[in-house]
Amino acid sequence: MEHVTDATQDTRSDALAAALAKQDVAAVAYALRNDVVIVPQLVVDGTAAQVRVFGREGSDKRTLLLFSSGENYARMVPHEVNPQVMIGNAQWLSEFLTVYKDTLEMVFFDVAGPAVMQAAPADLLRALGPIGQTSPDGDTAP
Numbered sequence: 001m002e003h004v005t006d007a008t009q010d011t012r013s014d015a016l017a018a019a020l021a022k023q024d025v026a027a028v029a030y031a032l033r034n035d036v037v038i039v040p041q042l043v044v045d046g047t048a049a050q051v052r053v054f055g056r057e058g059s060d061k062r063t064l065l066l067f068s069s070g071e072n073y074a075r076m077v078p079h080e081v082n083p084q085v086m087i088g089n090a091q092w093l094s095e096f097l098t099v100y101k102d103t104l105e106m107v108f109f110d111v112a113g114p115a116v117m118q119a120a121p122a123d124l125l126r127a128l129g130p131i132g133q134t135s136p137d138g139d140t141a142p
Helices: 014-022 025-034 070-076 090-100 121-128
Strands: 002-006 037-044 047-051 053-055 062-066 084-088 104-109 117-119
Touching (some): 014 025, 025 121, 062 090, 084 090, 104 121, 117 121
Parallel strands (some): 062 104
Antiparallel strands (some): 037 047, 104 117
16 A cells, blocks of 8 residues: 655544554554554655655665654655655555665654654564464464
8 A cells, every 4th residue: 555645734643643652662563553654755856756765874774764644754854845755554564674674774753753763674574563464264464
């Protein structure tokens, strides 16, 4: 599930925002598995081209910033004219972390506030658990 949208629209996950406000790791994991997450997009020539990641000077490692709302992302980049975000779900996040686990050193949530949390990509993958896989009893994980 992905949908690119303007960061200033009412794009949000109330479940993730509430979990971050409580600094509740289990509730954050639950929200990520069962709701959406807001993902910054790198805008090239006016078009959202790919997931926007951030890096430190002199390091080849990157940081993924995720948000509970498009508004929180827009607050982080106040001078950007048209910040774009993507709405991602647990399947998307799990796939992204799996592909880029060797490049990402950290994932931050709502880095501009009001309630910041961070997780190592491997820990986040474990928290997401098996997604879209069939269990031994034939059920499919959400």
